[in-house]
Amino acid sequence: MLKKILFLAVVLSMVGLMLPACGPKPTEAPPPTKAPVEAPTEAPTEAPPPPAEEPIKLGLQAPITGEYAYEGEGFVKVLELAVEQKNAAGGILGRQIEIVICDDVGKPDESSKCAQQLVSEGVDAVIGSYSSTCTEPASAIYNEANILQVTPSSTATRLTTHGYGQFFRVCFLDDRQGLFAAKFIYEDLGFDTAVFLHDNSTYAQGLAEHAKRYYEEAGGTTVFYDAINPEDTDYTPILTKIMETNPGAVYFTGYHPQGGLLLKQSKDLGAEFQWVLGNACNNPEMVEISGKEAAAGAYFTTEPLPKDIPYPEAQAFVEAYSAKYGEDLTSIWWLMVADAFNVVAAAMEATGGTDTDAMANYLLTEFKDYPGVTGPILGYDEKGDRLGTVHVAYVISADGEFVPYGEEVAVAPPAELExxxxxxxxxxxxxxxxxxxxxxxxxxxxxxxxxxxxxxxxxxxxxxxxxxxxxxxxxxxxxxxxxxxxxxxxxxxxxxxxxxxxxxxxxxxxxxxxxxxxxxxxxxxxxxxxxxxxxxxxxxxxxLDPFQGPVIANFATEEFGATKAAVLYDVASDYPKGLAEFFKAAWEDIHGEGSVVAFETFTTKDRDFSAQLTKIKDSGADFLFTPQYYDEVPLIVMQAHELGLEQIILGSDSWGSAELMPLCGDECVGYFFSTHYAAAGAKxxxxxxxxxxxxxxxxxxxxxxxxxxxxxxxxxxxxxxxxxxxxxxxxxxxxxxxxxxxxxxxxxxxxxxxxxxxxDPIKCAVIVKINEAHEFEFYKSACP
CATH class of the missing domain: 3.40.50.2300 (Response regulator)
Structure with a gap:
């Protein structure tokens, strides 16, 4: 079944662009491996034979050490095998290939140093880097030096928007993976609410944004969108936030070390949402980090794993790798390195040399339908992106195996609950x-x-x-x-x-x-x-009222330029009495003693406020603050208007009942009050x-x-x-x-x-305005 899917995906997407990606982490980069130099010899007495042509120098930039060393080490092994096979067959144009390696440790600053080092070494072309975050700064340096660069795994869509004519990739783009992921979550898994979580890297953020956009266009609702700090090791706080939104699925687009921690910690917290991860988590090390029990049942979107690619070229290379190194070729990104080398070799052979402009022009205009180990390479568009796409989904089984979606998989059943x-x-x-x-x-x-x-x-x-x-x-x-x-x-x-x-x-x-x-x-x-x-x-x-009182005091000062305040409150009720006193203290802290020019009281059940309101009207106050309940506010407001009081009236969270406006109507329109949330315009x-x-x-x-x-x-x-x-x-x-x-x-x-x-909770207050539609409309926030 997978073979049919892959074949159709490649054929049907000749008009589309695609790419996956990855993102790195740091350490100091060791010096690159230099080409061997032969020791000088004495001049021969006989005429020497024609000198052998200089080897072709092929640069490899990858995270050989650091958090993503697993991928970088695989890059080295695959490229060594591919070069070994090519050299055994006579090399490229009769010249042997020499690999010059530089470790960028998965850090952008080390990536720039690597690029400068490989340029100084005089490499003819470069394969790398692993992550989009490292590939981007390096590509500017290779572009300036006019050196052909092919990345096997950097999928961030924006990498080919810089106009670098010598930059290509053999992987597929994040916007295509985002589309596949969105449809997979919404249509195949049937989740209409989802969280999108990234790590702020170029790759992960781009993939999350694409997936979120396509998911919402399909009809899904995003209930939470945020980023983790990949340097952290405790993700309990953000996982707790996610759990409180009760999503159907969480799509994490960061890298496998963090993916493993997220799986493990969410399991420990008892999370019940469905994990779906991006292709940077397509790595068996993730299961080692999370443990099999926590990983079981999680999905990830990716290119097919090497073991599942049905093409004979792939099968032959995977077998050769196992024979050479005594281990399985598990990462699709490693296999992409072989195709990156194939693309470089094909360009050199077709153009008869290592001229960058000639090779780039060939790849853009003539390179078509190449039998790559990751599937047919249909060609390149004008930006250097590989045509087509082959994204699929996998589910992690109870024993930690990656199984293609749609095949039967044994996921550990939930423990029996007492x-x-x-x-x-x-x-x-x-x-x-x-x-x-x-x-x-x-x-x-x-x-x-x-x-x-x-x-x-x-x-x-x-x-x-x-x-x-x-x-x-x-x-x-x-x-x-x-x-x-x-x-x-x-x-x-x-x-x-x-x-x-x-x-x-x-x-x-x-x-x-x-x-x-x-x-x-x-x-x-x-x-x-x-x-x-x-x-x-x-x-x-x-x-608390000690917080709410100053909120209103600051708001009236800043919003209206008020300097004199009046207050009307129920002296027999704890809430309005306490809040009135806290407001008075806050106001006088700002404007001085005596700036509350009227501090009028009444007793619960009173219904005639004319005496107090007449004093307030004559006090010269710039506004009236009345922290009363919704059933009393309309009486106060209407009587104030009947007496001709024109000052604005402000309230507190006790105004926030749905019954206020049916009782108060237009009389309350335009007034403000502090509260806990605003219903109008909520998201x-x-x-x-x-x-x-x-x-x-x-x-x-x-x-x-x-x-x-x-x-x-x-x-x-x-x-x-x-x-x-x-x-x-x-x-x-x-x-x-x-x-x-x-x-x-x-x-x-x-x-x-x-x-x-x-x-008591530390939290913000909201100032709402009563609009003409009689809605409580968000106006501004006020935080401690």
Missing amino acids: EGVLIKIGNVAPLTGDIPKVGEGAKYSLEMWLEDVNAAGGLVVGNRVHDVEVIHEDNESKGESAAAAATKLIVEDEVLAIIGSYASKQAIPTGEVADANETPMVSPWSTNPRTTQDRPYVFRGCF GATKEFIDRYTDKHGYVPDDVAALTWDTALIVQKAIEDCGDITGDIKADRQCVRDALAKIKDFDGITGKMTFTEEG
Whole structure:
């Protein structure tokens, strides 16, 4: 089957361009091997015979040492065998070939030194380098010296866009591999969400960008796109971010040493997405690094392996290699070296010499249908790129073998999971009372999360799979009810963890109960510092009022040039009272004592604010800040307008409910507030959440719903990080609490967060503007 595929691929792609690639790593390059020089002899008494022609000097630039030495050593062996065969057959034009080797260590700066060294050695042509990152700087030097260069493995598309007339390659381009990979992931494997990950090298970044573009054009959704640092050895942070986006597949385009680490570490983390890797991971050393168990089931896109190329030229060379070196020829890039040599030799023989211009012109205009060892070389386009493509996919079997996609392969089955105990999560929310819409959104988000857990068959922790139940308790928007609900959940229901309460007025007493009973709790929305203060079992998923107050103060100063502020707040409610005080302190730090010209209060349930608003109107304030809940804001705004107050009104995250605009309408258009996320114009995982929620419930989720979604995923991660949930509720709660404290760089839909020792996340705030469509539109970010 593979033979038919390869044949059709070559024939059908005569109109297309292709190439693979690779990228390197460093060390000091040893001096190149120089051509031997014969010792002088005394002049003969008889006339000497005609001098033998000088050998042809063929340069080889490759990473002989360093991280990619595996490939470079193979380059040397293959070229030595190819030259040995050619010399035994009489050489090129009757001249023997001499190899001059330079080690570029896989580093761009060493690559330039190698190129200069080989130019000074007077080589007639050069094969190399291995990686696009090294080939690119070297090609400029060979171009200036007008030396023919053929790379066997540098596939970055841009290499042939520089206009170097003497630069060619026998490999295929990244844009073609990107197209193949995109179709393979989307059509063959059937994944409609994917991550594209590279290492910032010329090759890997180019391949990732091509694959991502073609994947999205096919209809797929990219949920995460980023790069690793190839110098790192711990990829747990970025793998954790990837896992939180829940992708179908991850396409990694970097090199095999990093590919092996990624496979191993994702296995250790319990990742469930499908790995697909690029052709720079087509290397058996990757499996040695990752281990067979972690590599099993991973795919990679590449040119066919030497063992699978059906052409007799390939089979003969592979057999000769094994006979000479006593090992298998495993890398396609090694075999490409043989074809690079064949191309150089053919050009010299056809033009009768080593003139670079003549050889380049021949390759561009006359070199056609050459029987290469990697398959027929159809010819070259005007840029020096090989015509055609032969990309295929492989899957790694349980025993670490590379098997062509479509053939039966034994991938180790997942370990049998034991049935675990029922995990109960409590939700203490305001389902009735003053802010029922807050409770509703939180409940809906937790129901969506539970749907995902159930769809996955339960929550896998270690070698057990657990059913999950969420128990919702109504705190009635009252502190005493919140404390009672938390007590019930902990004592009677024996929940593993609590999500909630939400408003600080209820979260503070809920946290007191949770901490006293050593039960982990995460409040999605409580911004008052007292919620987590001196409570090691209590965490939160939102920023704090001491941060939010200065955010608004700085915004009003920078955006409007304001110098005088007015504040209106509920003195009987913890959240607005605390935030009003933090704002006042921040404002006076900037503008001096007395710059808050009106600091007016009211009491919960008040509905007439005319007296306070009249004072504010007459105070000379440049704006009004009112950190009240969505059900109170419309009354304040409308009464302010009726009194003729023209100053802009600013708010806080308590404005963010979906109910605000139906109540406030055009009266609130043009105003700003600080919050945790902006629904209008959202992208990626945030947009997916919004679309799913909206389709299900008929309205856009507010910030509390989004924060609750993130909180559920944080709690899930902590449970999974425990490694085992045994049913010993005290020990299990302690384990979850400790795991929560260790969470770093959690990438949620409301932003990235890392917990401090107090259980508070370090994260950014968002300033949103209420637009004419009554949407909460992103305006700017404000970070610590």
